[in-house]
Each structure stands twice: as C-alpha cells, then as structure tokens.
Amino acid sequence: MLRAHTSDHADVVIIGAGIAGLSAAHQLISAGVDVSVLEAAAHPGGRMATDDVDGFRLDRLGPLLSSACPELGSTPGLDGLVLRDFAPGVLVHSEGRQYLAGDVRSARGALRAVRSRPSAPHAPLGGAIEQARLGAWLARLAGAPESRIAARPDGAALDALPARGLPPRVVDGFLRPLLSALLADPGLTTSSRTADLALRDYARGRLCVPSGGSATLPGLLAAALPPGTVRTGVHVTAADITSVRTKEHGELGCRSLLLATGAGAAAELLPGLRTPAFHPVTVLHHTTAQAPPTGARLLLDADRSGPVAHTAVMSEVDPSRAPHGRVLITSTVLGPPPPDLDDAVRAHLAALYGTPTDDWELLAAHHDPEAVPAMPPPHDPRRPVRLLAGLYVCGDHRDTSTVQGALRSGTRAASAILADLGVRRPQADGTGLPTAA
Numbered sequence: 001m002l003r004a005h006t007s008d009h010a011d012v013v014i015i016g017a018g019i020a021g022l023s024a025a026h027q028l029i030s031a032g033v034d035v036s037v038l039e040a041a042a043h044p045g046g047r048m049a050t051d052d053v054d055g056f057r058l059d060r061l062g063p064l065l066s067s068a069c070p071e072l073g074s075t076p077g078l079d080g081l082v083l084r085d086f087a088p089g090v091l092v093h094s095e096g097r098q099y100l101a102g103d104v105r106s107a108r109g110a111l112r113a114v115r116s117r118p119s120a121p122h123a124p125l126g127g128a129i130e131q132a133r134l135g136a137w138l139a140r141l142a143g144a145p146e147s148r149i150a151a152r153p154d155g156a157a158l159d160a161l162p163a164r165g166l167p168p169r170v171v172d173g174f175l176r177p178l179l180s181a182l183l184a185d186p187g188l189t190t191s192s193r194t195a196d197l198a199l200r201d202y203a204r205g206r207l208c209v210p211s212g213g214s215a216t217l218p219g220l221l222a223a224a225l226p227p228g229t230v231r232t233g234v235h236v237t238a239a240d241i242t243s244v245r246t247k248e249h250g251e252l253g254c255r256s257l258l259l260a261t262g263a264g265a266a267a268e269l270l271p272g273l274r275t276p277a278f279h280p281v282t283v284l285h286h287t288t289a290q291a292p293p294t295g296a297r298l299l300l301d302a303d304r305s306g307p308v309a310h311t312a313v314m315s316e317v318d319p320s321r322a323p324h325g326r327v328l329i330t331s332t333v334l335g336p337p338p339p340d341l342d343d344a345v346r347a348h349l350a351a352l353y354g355t356p357t358d359d360w361e362l363l364a365a366h367h368d369p370e371a372v373p374a375m376p377p378p379h380d381p382r383r384p385v386r387l388l389a390g391l392y393v394c395g396d397h398r399d400t401s402t403v404q405g406a407l408r409s410g411t412r413a414a415s416a417i418l419a420d421l422g423v424r425r426p427q428a429d430g431t432g433l434p435t436a437a
C-alpha cells in the first residue's frame, strides 16, 4: 500500500531540488505517488540559480540551451517556459576581427552571411566555399538519427575533429570554440559521441536561454508541485533505503529513496558511487552605457587569446535580464580562472568587442569548481539510475552533464521507481492511476 504523506514519512524521498529531482518529483506525483523533496539550500534550483542585483537578473551559470532539446518541451511542469533565442549563427573572433559562422538555416544562408561582411585576406574561417561546406555539413548532421551518432566509435572530441571532413581552418575557427562553449570543456577531452550530439542539437535548433534567468526553469517545476512537496533548508546528512537523517529535522522514513544531488554530494551520501572529474566555470556580468554592436549573437574567441571563452550582450538576447534601457554583458571563463580575473577579463573583452572596457562595471562574478561533470570517452549517457529496488540516483552525472541530461535522468529515475512500486503512469485519458503495491 502507498502511505499518506506525513511530516516524517513519504513514499519517495528525493534528496536535492535541482532540475533532476524536481522533474522526477513531478512525474511521480502525477502518477499518484506521495513524494517529499528535501533541499539543503534556501531555494530550489541547484546549479540553475539567478541572483537579483539592482534590477539585473544575473545567472550564476551561463547555460547555453538548444531549442531542439525535446526535454524543454516535454518535461511536465515546463509548459510555461519561455526561451529567448540568440540570433542565428555565432560570431567568432580571430586575428582581431569578428566573423559570422555556422548559420545553419541553410548552406546558402551561411554563404550570404559571409558575403555580407568583408573578408580578410587570410580569413581564419576560410572563404565562402568553406562556409558553404560547413553549412551543408551541419545540415547533414542535423538530419542524422541519434542512434547513428551513438554507434560511432568514441574518443576524445579534440582528436576526432580532424576526421570530420572539414577544412582545418573551419575546425579551428568554428567547431573547436563552439564545442568548448557547448561542453564547458576548453581542452575538448569530452567523448566525441557526446560532442557530436551537442553539435547536432546546435544544428537542429537555436541557441537559447530561459527568459528571466536560468532559475526560471526550476522555478516553474517547483511552483507546479503541490504545496509542501519541496522542503528547503533541509540538509540530509545520512541516507539509506528506508530513512534519511537530516541536520535540522531529525529522521524521515520512506519506502524509496532518490538521490538527486550533484555527483560530489551523492558520493558522500552513498560511498561507492563514482565521483567524476569536473570542469570549473566562472561567469561574469558587466554593465556599460552602450551595448557593443554584436546584437543578440554569441561571440566566441577562436584564438584563446585571453580567459573568456564566450560572451554575449545578454540584454539583447533576453531584455528581461536588465532594467529598461540598461545593458548586460555576460561572459564565461572555462577552466581555472586567472588570479587577476577582473583585469584579465576586462582586457580580453576589450579585444573581443573592439571597444574600451575600462568604465564597464562588474556586477557579479561567480565561480563553480564543480560546475560540469567531465564526460571522457567512453561516455555512457544512460548510466543506471536504479541501484537496487528502493534506491535510485539521478542528476546530470548519470546522463550528459547538461540541463537536458539532468531532466532526462529525472524521468528515467521516476520510471524505474514507478515500475518497482507497481504504479502505472497516468494516460492522457486519465487511466493508469496507481494500481498496487
């Protein structure tokens, strides 16, 4: 029998109210299972956090999502999610100039984009023909089934790039900086299959961000849960299948336990779980009087001439992140940050945008040493979420280290729990509600 929820018992206790735990909670509750989500922090959302500073909405992370990611549309609770698209293609900065590349609306679009800008004698991205080849290559990748990419041999992304059939200038001037940004991995040690799938998502959709900041996404998930489901400020110190111990509220009994913390905290609670290496990420936000003229495009540094991997005038992409008439520039440093972070970033941004930055005001800088779990080859994007009946684990470290992977791992964990509890998922016609257990 499924039991009713009390303050000291729930059928399923979920530790962690990041997007993985919240999406699992949704799917369990909509199947009639009683769930309690325990979150150590004061707010749900985990790594998808946004701070309010003087009317600016400042993401602690700078997630680059793809509008092609099916989970953004299909995860229950996310119906109200508004995504703000970057302009098509990316601007690549190399040898002192900006180039538009990778507009995959069509190969002809890529060609036009290049013709509309003067080409340097030795344009690092190559000429119009190379751009057209890139457009056609991305269009082919967009149409490739996921199963075909998943069946490719796996190696480090950096080693696999030369075999992709594109001119070295396009690989170095476009693919490498774009993939580094998408994977938060400056050395491209990530599995080549995972990298190909990330590029496929890029080619199939538009780069985008949640309107109002990345916290909007978990905020929607949390708000759509029954009141009292998420208990914040509750830090779990020990856990087993039938109970969890908390720092603040004693013990809580359960029938099943879902560990939905990040990889490090999961391994602390459940010794034996593998802790991956991590890619550190630092995100900086500046404001200035006049927006640099890049519009709503992502600007990548192909030359690695400073600490910034990518940057954008975020108030052009998502005007709701800045007070009316104000400018917000969000920049990302991948890997360990330099000791003189503010000065080094400011100088690099001056070169990238081609404008003085001395009077830019730094609004915030946030460093996360465990931002993104590394995904070296061979990477299994469907690591088991069921450890044994009654004990489950989800989060980006069980899938791909992305928003998409975290949501998908939550769905997989919810399915495993429902199967073990003998509960069928509700169907659209209302059948399939709890049957047993």
Ligand SMILES: Cc1cc2nc3c(=O)[nH]c(=O)nc-3n(C[C@H](O)[C@H](O)[C@H](O)COP(=O)(O)OP(=O)(O)OC[C@H]3O[C@@H](n4cnc5c(N)ncnc54)[C@H](O)[C@@H]3O)c2cc1C
Pocket (backbone or CB within 6 Å): 015, 016, 017, 018, 019, 020, 021, 038, 039, 040, 041, 044, 045, 046, 047, 048, 060, 061, 062, 063, 064, 065, 181, 182, 184, 234, 235, 236, 237, 260, 261, 262, 265, 281, 282, 283, 368, 370, 371, 372, 394, 395, 396, 397, 401, 402, 403, 404, 406
């Ligand atoms: C700087 C940065 C940049 C990123 N860039 C991108 C990107 O461009 N694209 C992309 O798709 N993804 C990106 N990501 C990754 C993405 O944000 C994560 O994959 C995703 O948010 C992970 O969600 P999660 O639910 O698995 O884990 P988390 O968000 O880490 O949630 C885990 C939750 O568990 C809670 N918790 C931990 N221990 C306990 C405990 N003992 N008791 C109670 N609660 C506990 C934590 O407080 C947290 O709320 C980035 C992440 C960072 C930090």
